[in-house]
Amino acid sequence: MNIDFTEQELAFREEVRAFFREELPEQVRYKIDNGLRISRDDQVAYQKALHAKGWAGVNWPVEYGGTGWSSAQKYIFFNEAAEAAAPRIIPFGLSMVAPVIYTFGSEEQKQRFLPDILASNVWWCQGYSEPNAGSDLAGLKTKAVRDGDHYIVNGTKTWTTLGHYADWIFCLVRTSDTGRKQEGISFLLIDMKTPGVTVKPIITLDGRREVNEVFFEDVRVPVENLIGEEGKGWTYAKVLLTHERTNIAGVAPSKHRLSTLRKLLDNPPAGMGNLRQNSLFMARVIQAEVELKALEFTELRVLSAVSTGKAPGPESSILKIKGTEVQQMIDELYLEVAGYYALPFVPGQYEDGYDGVRIEPHFAPDVAPHYYNNRKVTIYGGTNEIQKNIIAKAVLGL
C-alpha cells in the first residue's frame, strides 16, 4: 500500500501542468472556474488540443490510439485538469461509445468511427432514455425494424444531453418483442442528419438548454451501423454504464471546487460575508472534505483494480452515489457562501459581449443555477436509488 508518485510520475505531472498552462485559453479557464458555459467550438478546440498531444483516449487501448497510461497517470491527469479548470471531456464519444466500438464493433466499424472520435471530429450523444423508460431502461420502446439492408427506426429518446450539438447518436433500440425485454435490445449508431430525426429542446431549472428530446420518424439506418449482434445491445450497454458511473463521480472537479471555496473563505471578496467565523459552516466544509477524501481513496482502489485488467464492477455504484452526494454537498456550501447574492438571476453577465451591470462577488451568479441544475447528478446515469438497488443485489446478495 503506497501512494507516492515515482520520479517518472512526477515528471509526467510537470508535463501535464505545462500542457494546461500553454494550451488552455485563459477565457475558457475563466468560464469553467466560474461555472459559465463554454461554446461547442471551445469544447471541441480543447479536445482537439488533447488529441494533438496524444492524450484524447485516456482509457483507450494503445492499439486504437489510447494513452496507455497507468492508473497513477490517469489520476494525475484528471487532478491537474481539474486544478487547471480545464473543461471536462464530453464523455459520449471518447468514453462511452468508443469503448463499445473497440470492444464489440467490427473491424470496419473501428476504422470508420474511432479515428473521428479520437480527434473530436464528430460529436456524439447518448440515446438510451425514453419518456417511459428511465430507471427501467430495458422497458424502452424505440423500434428498429429490419427492411432489406436498413433498419427503420421509430420512437422517442429523451434527456439527450447536448443532442443539439451532436452529429451522431448511439441508441438502444428494440429489435424484438419476444422473450426477456433485455434480450430484444440492440445497439445502433445513427447519423443525426438522417431524414426523420428531429431534436427539440428541454429547458432545465437553470433556464438553459442542456438536454433534448430526439424524435425518430421512419429513420432509415444502414444495417452496418449495428454494433455486434442483434439482441445483444443490453450486454454492451451495461459495460458502458459502469464506465459512465465512474465518470460521473467527478472526484477531481470536486476537489478543485472545494479548494476554490477554501480560498474564497480565506480571502473573502467584497460582497461575501466572513464565513470562517461560522464554526457550523466550517464543520460542514470539513465534513465534505472528509467524504471526498474517502471517496478519492475508494476511486483509487477501483482504478488500481481496473489497471490489473478488471472492468469496473458493481463498486462503481459507490463512486456514483458518493461522488454525486459530495458534489451536491459542495453546491450547498456555495449557496451559503453566496448569501443574498445567490438571488440575482442575471444570465450572461459573464458571457462574451455582455456590457450591462455586473453583480459581485464574481463567483455568485452561477451558484443558484448550478445548485438547481446539479440536482440532476443523483438522477442521471442511473438514479442513486437504482445504484443502491444494485449494491443490495449485486454486492450484498439480497
Added chain:
Amino acid sequence: MDFALNDIQQMLQDSAAKFIKNDYDFETRRALTESELGYSQSNWQLFAELGWLALPFAEEFGGMGGDLSDLVVLQTELGRGLVVEPFLSTVILCGGLIQRHGSDAQKGELIEKVLAGELKLALASAEPQAQTRVEDVATTAVADGDGYLLNGHKCVVLDAHSADMLIVVARTGGVAGDRDGITLFLVDPNQAGVELFNYPTNDGGRAAEVRLNRVRVSAGALLGDKDNAFPALEATFNHAIVALSAEAVGIMDRLLEATVEYCKVRKQFDQPIGNFQVLQHRMAEMFIECQQARSMLYFGAITAAAGGEEAARAAALLKVKIGSAGRLVGQQAVQLHGGMGVTDELDVGHFFKRLTMINTLFGSQDEHLQRLVFKAQAA
C-alpha cells in the same frame, strides 16, 4: 388550547385558495414572472378589494387588525400558489415598519394608500457586507441644512423595480454594528442620486441593487424618530420570518402532494414507482418534515406575536426548522420526479427554487443556528 382556524381565518383561507385555483394556475404565474412588471397589477387591486392588504394593520388606520396567525393562514395559501405579487415587501416588511415606527400622521397617510393598493414599497435594508445582520448598516445619512444626504449601497432589494417608495435603512449615528443610530427614510426611487439596477431573482421574483449617491431628502422623509429604528426593524424581521415560513409550509405541502400524486401514476418496472418501499419511506419522511415545520410555524407565530426577547429566539428557531425541512422536502420532491424534476416545464422545480431562496432570505439555517450557538455560549 385550540389550533383550529377561527371564522375569519377560515374565510381568509377559502378566499385565498379560491383565488389560487381560479386565477393563479402555474402557467398564469409563469406568464406573470416573464412579463415586464413581473406580477399582475390587477391581482394587486384584487388583493386590496379582498382586504388582504389591510390584514395586519390596526383598525384605527383602516386595517383589519389581524394578528400573526391570520397572516400565517394567508401566507400559507399564497405559498401554495407560488404567488409573486409584492405582498411581503409592501405589507409585511414596509407596512410593518410604518405601523411600528411611523408617526401617527405617517401611519394615517401611508397605510391608507397601502391598503387601497395605491402605494407599493420596498425595503432597502441589506448591504453587501452585512446581508442579514440588520444592525450592520454602513449607509450614511448626514445632516445637510434642514434635510439629509444619503450615501450607500443596498443589495438585493426585493421588489424595488415597481416600488413607489423605498424605505432606506441608514445610519445617523454610531458605527456599523451599533444598534443605536439607525434611522429609516422614505425615498422616492426616481429622485436624483438613486440608481437602481433591476434584475429577476432565481425564484421568479424581482430585486435590485440600489445605490444612493448624495441623495438629498428633507427632514419630512424621516420615517418615525431618528436614531432608534432598530427595535422596529428587529420586530418586523421576526414577523417577516414567520410570514416567510408560512409561505414555505404552503410550498412544502404542495411539493409533498405533487410527489405522492406523481409516484402513484408514474410507472417503471411495470408498476407505480410508489410501490417501491424506499420511495414510500422518503415520502413518509417528507410528510413528517412538513408536519414538523407546520408545528414550528405555529410555535413561531404565537411566540413572535408576543414580542420581547423570546420573539427573536422563536423566529430563529423557526427559520432553522424551515431550512432543514425545506431542504429535505424540496430536494426529495425533485429526486422522486426523476428527470422531470429538473425541468423548467414542471411546477415542482419552481417550488423547489423558491424554497431554496427562502432559506437564504432573512438568514439561512446555518446563520441562525450559529447565532443561537453564540448566544448559548455567551449565556
